Amino acid sequence: MSPIDTRLKSLDVVLPDVMPPVVDGYVSAFAPFVRSGDHIYLSGRLGKEDGKLLCGKVGDEIILDRAKLAARSVAIELLAVLKVAVGDLDRVRRIVKLLVMVNGAPHFTEPHKVADGASEFLVQVFGERGIHARSSCCVAQLPFGVCVEADMIAEVAPIAQK
Amino acid sequence: MSPIDTRLKSLDVVLPDVMPPVVDGYVSAFAPFVRSGDHIYLSGRLGKEDGKLLCGKVGDEIILDRAKLAARSVAIELLAVLKVAVGDLDRVRRIVKLLVMVNGAPHFTEPHKVADGASEFLVQVFGERGIHARSSCCVAQLPFGVCVEADMIAEVAPIAQK
Amino acid sequence: MSPIDTRLKSLDVVLPDVMPPVVDGYVSAFAPFVRSGDHIYLSGRLGKEDGKLLCGKVGDEIILDRAKLAARSVAIELLAVLKVAVGDLDRVRRIVKLLVMVNGAPHFTEPHKVADGASEFLVQVFGERGIHARSSCCVAQLPFGVCVEADMIAEVAPIAQK
Numbered sequence: 001m002s003p004i005d006t007r008l009k010s011l012d013v014v015l016p017d018v019m020p021p022v023v024d025g026y027v028s029a030f031a032p033f034v035r036s037g038d039h040i041y042l043s044g045r046l047g048k049e050d051g052k053l054l055c056g057k058v059g060d061e062i063i064l065d066r067a068k069l070a071a072r073s074v075a076i077e078l079l080a081v082l083k084v085a086v087g088d089l090d091r092v093r094r095i096v097k098l099l100v101m102v103n104g105a106p107h108f109t110e111p112h113k114v115a116d117g118a119s120e121f122l123v124q125v126f127g128e129r130g131i132h133a134r135s136s137c138c139v140a141q142l143p144f145g146v147c148v149e150a151d152m153i154a155e156v157a158p159i160a161q162k
Numbered sequence: 163m164s165p166i167d168t169r170l171k172s173l174d175v176v177l178p179d180v181m182p183p184v185v186d187g188y189v190s191a192f193a194p195f196v197r198s199g200d201h202i203y204l205s206g207r208l209g210k211e212d213g214k215l216l217c218g219k220v221g222d223e224i225i226l227d228r229a230k231l232a233a234r235s236v237a238i239e240l241l242a243v244l245k246v247a248v249g250d251l252d253r254v255r256r257i258v259k260l261l262v263m264v265n266g267a268p269h270f271t272e273p274h275k276v277a278d279g280a281s282e283f284l285v286q287v288f289g290e291r292g293i294h295a296r297s298s299c300c301v302a303q304l305p306f307g308v309c310v311e312a313d314m315i316a317e318v319a320p321i322a323q324k
Numbered sequence: 325m326s327p328i329d330t331r332l333k334s335l336d337v338v339l340p341d342v343m344p345p346v347v348d349g350y351v352s353a354f355a356p357f358v359r360s361g362d363h364i365y366l367s368g369r370l371g372k373e374d375g376k377l378l379c380g381k382v383g384d385e386i387i388l389d390r391a392k393l394a395a396r397s398v399a400i401e402l403l404a405v406l407k408v409a410v411g412d413l414d415r416v417r418r419i420v421k422l423l424v425m426v427n428g429a430p431h432f433t434e435p436h437k438v439a440d441g442a443s444e445f446l447v448q449v450f451g452e453r454g455i456h457a458r459s460s461c462c463v464a465q466l467p468f469g470v471c472v473e474a475d476m477i478a479e480v481a482p483i484a485q486k
Contacts, residue, residue, distance in 0.1 A: 029281035044297030135368030208461030
């Protein structure tokens with residue numbers, strides 16, 4: 001078991017199946033990820049609770065703590081995609097950037113606290129390599145009315161030259 | 163005629179003039195694109211219909227199908243900028259990432275379907291190289307009240323060494 | 325004094341202290357910046373007036389000119405972070421990309437004019453190297469209810485090989 005897999009196990013995290021059979025990450029009109037050089041660009045993933053999309057406005061139907069856990073579920077899915085992209089999460093050199101979009105009620109001004117649910121998880125898993133740049137905001141709506149979405153850029157080990 | 167130009171012609175797509183006389187892509191206080199290494203970063207472009215900005219809230223004044231076509235027009239403009247950036251669209255190695263921002267009515271929860279208008283077009287034109295990572299959301303407003311905006315990152319062939 | 329420091333002085337701009345004592349840029353659950361290759365990814369910074377967060381809806385409590393100055397303050401903070409990242413702002417090769425998120429009133433459709441406050445400042449400081457790609461939009465809310473947030477990608481000189 002690789003160090004990161006061991007860490008995930010110690011956190012009781014099981015990476016979900018995030019994709020149908022895949023050709024170069026293709027699904028629908030876009031892909032869960034694209035590799036470009038030593039960077040993986042990951043598509044936005046949607047917040048879940050008990051494996052189902054968690055929909056509603058944060059600060060209204062959805063309280064902060066639930067939204068924060070949904071943001072954590074987004075980070076877990078992003079890692080699942082990243083694992084498909086590089087095979088072994090120990091090949092991740094750095095989580096580079098996160099954009100966290102929160103579906104907030106009109107007066108909810110704490111998207112950064114929701115985003116912490118994803119950020120703290122990434123640091124738990126990767127340690128220093130998990131410390132990333134981040135922006136967070138509240139948007140007007142998200143796909144399916146979900147409460148939080150985030151996308152990510154990660155730097156990974158170069159593909160070995162043959 | 164290059165393969166991509168031929169494909170565009172077969173789709174009856176004419177790339178618009180997107181820029182005034184240009185110094186290093188400069189226009190206004192920012193540029194339509196910046197090249198950094200082998201990546202082109204493209205500024206957000208705004209959705210149009212019949213060559214004019216299509217303004218209004220998607221899910222209210224603007225129905226989904228119209229917004230999707232406006233998103234397609236954004237992708238066409240992005241390609242026009244990309245052509246200025248690299249001279250020949252066959253030098254595009256990969257459409258890497260799209261961020262699609264939809265000016266949705268409060269209860270419109272299908273920004274991803276609007277975004278498909280851009281995504282599907284890119285795959286039509288570039289095939290596998292057009293499959294990209296993507297995030298989409300509904301924002302509160304966009305420049306001029308336009309219905310959709312998107313920006314893009316593309317990977318292109320290295321500049322030949324002399 | 326380096327050329328960029330001289331330029332900042334001529335503009336009467338003093339870069340603020342943006343960070344507590346830093347380990348690899350770490351603060352809270354995320355970092356003000358991450359270096360990846362020759363790029364610095366900067367976290368979103370929040371608009372200020374007289375050194376304090378400027379909160380409220382642009383086009384309502386906050387008029388455009390004030391928001392534009394707040395966007396300029398964001399650009400100043402981004403430069404302060406960038407200076408921590410690379411030591412000397414003359415090592416900045418290019419401001420690559422800006423994402424400007426404006427906390428606008430429902431009918432405010434000029435996020436691009438707010439964003440110009442940041443963009444124009446960057447060009448004043450860096451000249452051609454400051455011309456960047458950009459997207460701007462109005463979001464539903466921002467951290468602490470601040471009126472504007474922006475993040476940035478910059479290309480910097482390679483780290484000298486030893």
